[in-house]
Amino acid sequence: MPNALEIPRVRGIICSCNIPPRVNEPEDYILTANALIREASPYLRQHAHNPVDWLPWSDTAFLTAEARDKPVFLSIGYAACHWCHVMERESFEDSTIAAFLNEHFVCIKVDREERPDVDHHYMQAVQSMTGQGGWPLSVFLTPDSKPFFGGTYWPPVARWQRPGFFDILRSVADVWQSKRAELVSMASQIHESFSANLRFTGKEQEIGRDLLRNVVGSAAERFDSDHGGFGSAPKFPHAMELTFLLRYWARNRDDQALSIVLFTLERMMRGGIYDHLGGGFHRYSTDAQWHIPHFEKMLYDNALLVPVYLDAYLITRNNEFRQVAQATLDWALREMEMEEGGFASSLDADSEGQEGLFYRWTPCEIIEILGNKRGERFCSIYGVTGEDSREGGDSVPHLSESLAATAARYRLSENELAEQLAADRASLCIAREKRARPDRDEKVLTDWNGFMISALVRGYTALGDERYLSAAQHAANRLTNCFERTGRLRHSYVRERFNETQLLLDYSALGNGLLDLFMTAGDTRWFDLSVRLARTVDTLFSGESDLYAMSASPVAGTAPLDPYDSAVPSGISMAGNLFAKLYCLTGEEWYHARATGQVRPLVDSMTCTPAAFPQGLLTVELLLEPPAQLILIEDQSRLLWSVIRDRYLPHVLIVWTNSESSHSATELTSLLSGKVSLNGKPTAYLCRGFTCHQPVTSPDALAVMIDQSFGKRSAIH
Structure with a gap:
């Protein structure tokens, strides 16, 4: 790939940033701000008082660049981003650098969570030019939005084997003046090259079971048998891949797949990537042992991990898995749920200008709170020595062994030790609340909330906590309010400010969440809305190929396609999941x-790199091995529901319906026609392809039918 500037390539940094929006700002606060002050995004508003004359992403910004005959400097980040914070402090708040930017460039700021389509487009460009990517993403564009040079974080002056940002700015400005024609031509070449890759015109092929088997082989090759997870540092949770491996085990009894998942989950929940005091997982681990995290907490990570831990609990009856899932859901309700419904997107990595300060401890701090004996024991159990710190002699609590092994070492029963450690953690949590908290990005994202609705429904199903079902319904009501009136979703909400970008993942993720909600709550309103969302997907995002576009509007003249599952599932994968499940329910x-x-169209790619499509391969599984349907007709006592609550049944679509409710959804006729309560008793129908067993009316009979149909492998005792 050609590079227009002779500037060294630099390695990208993966990171995260955040400040909540202000309400009722005084007039002088607004008058001294740049154009970002009117934006909904907390991340953009964080930069509203930079001396840089930032503009939001818009046609107007590029028309301004054309009118001024200036190149564009595009900076993309997000509200939980440590290195985004660093670049802002070092460069965007520097008056000299800001003055140079304002004179020689038109500067555009983008929140990648608000515009993932824009982020994806230019991330592909930077990766094609440099071989690296990450955030903050820094890209130089022609006035017609074509990239010609880019990177990630740059320090203000050269250091750490990185070129200085100010030097880069001067070089770009000089090339723009002295070699304009050459640069514009090269930008067109770069644009055409990576845009062709974004079109993803793969040859359509038949799908086969080899696709599913390849996932286990790929996972085994990359599995870290010493510490769990895949690959080396930095190490990410890979929740979608773990979910697929559990489903594969349930169908094929592949013990290797199961052992990979259970070992990984155990190591993660012991590590510092899990917040042992407050619950919830940080974004990733900076080391192979899961000890020291990158400290931001993202809603999507936690929403995707909760079902995996609940499934592992149902398979093994290991209460530690259940406790981690429950603590993570409780963290989401306590710290992330918005009063008006829905969940905030993230907690910052930083507080008081330091990364992870809120979560780190010194031995002295812990002993002062817990006393000598219990404090020293806590430090020993949770590895608080100060030796793993980056600075300041503090540590991130993490465990090096199981509760059973620790209890044996201290000659206590597991219950005794668990109660004592819970009390210690509670005391430390109370003390921690006195610290300056990380900022919360209060942007409610529809796609991530779709994941969270599914997680909450799963939590209610497995744990029976009504709070989770209530929160899922509350979020669903908020997210669907606009859609019910206008037929279109909003991508994000920040109080009364909205982002109307039409994104495939919003429709497909929320559609899946509402379908889960319908199957658990029995309200056909959620089914009807899920169907409407699926139909709207086909209306808004259809293009030249069968694969759906990432957004309804092109970016830089290109309709973005992104079939790959990364930190979150792709919109294509979630759309495939939604359509496959609706097919199984409606025929x-x-x-x-x-x-x-x-x-x-993705068969070749799935065959070569199955790890890039774990959620997409779920669609393959649903199509090749359609799930059974279990219809439970009963009142709110849910006697039959209690039978399936403690079973791992990934290949059954379970629909609970109130015996007193009527069903308006015509597309459910094939599934629910003739399904009635027998003699006023709770009644269960188990069907495959709409052909059903004889119904049963007691919990014992349902348990026998499930065990006969799916075996007792639904749990390991």
């Missing part, structure tokens, strides 16, 4: 065709 071939269209 309508239209859904089957749409689901198949999201995988057949």
